Amino acid sequence: MVIKDLEDYAKENHVPIMEHDGIEFLTKYIKEHEEIKNILEIGCAIGYSAIRMALIRDDIHVTTIERDQERYLKAKENVSAFHLEDRITILFQDALEVELNEQYDFIFIDAAKSQYIKFFEKFTPLLSENGVVFSDNLLFHGYTKQKERIESKNLRQLVQKIRKYIVYLKENKNYVTEFYDVGDGIAVTKRR
């Protein structure tokens, strides 16, 4: 199995995985920061980004969380196909119910967009001293910057939640965030 097989599967089965530019940006960041060894991912889907991150260096370990059973099982299969069982731990659980007590150098938030503030508040206490949080989908296909009213109520509410998260990051007194219009919009957050 090769990475392209995962991308093809995601496309054919409508599994949302990171966009090309976004995953390139994320993996480049990890490559350039050798101190990143222990990674936590919220939102595993079929294991695509977890596998991409684990393949960067042999000393990287990824813990990733997925609540959808079909995707979790597929992720397990994919991780085995890449012989990465020792370096990728997949938790089949709702991230908001998971109990972890390790420290992480890198936390990647890529799950339910409506819960980003909750994920941030739950997991940032686990961040190592110089750790970093990556949040994906802050552009949300351009909707978060759209000035015109969004017709669909559900979509409008979701976009409002993402906008709220952006404001939350901008106004956070303990963390400083840089926003990048790359892929579907990425925020990189560090302690002040």
Ligand SMILES: C[S@@+](CC[C@H](N)C(=O)[O-])C[C@H]1O[C@@H](n2cnc3c(N)ncnc32)[C@H](O)[C@@H]1O
């Ligand atoms: C965008 S996909 C993740 C893509 C993956 N990071 C990648 O790029 O390969 C988001 C995943 O998060 C899962 N998810 C959403 N909310 C969750 C939660 N509260 N706990 C665990 N998983 C969640 C969804 O089932 C979905 O598979």
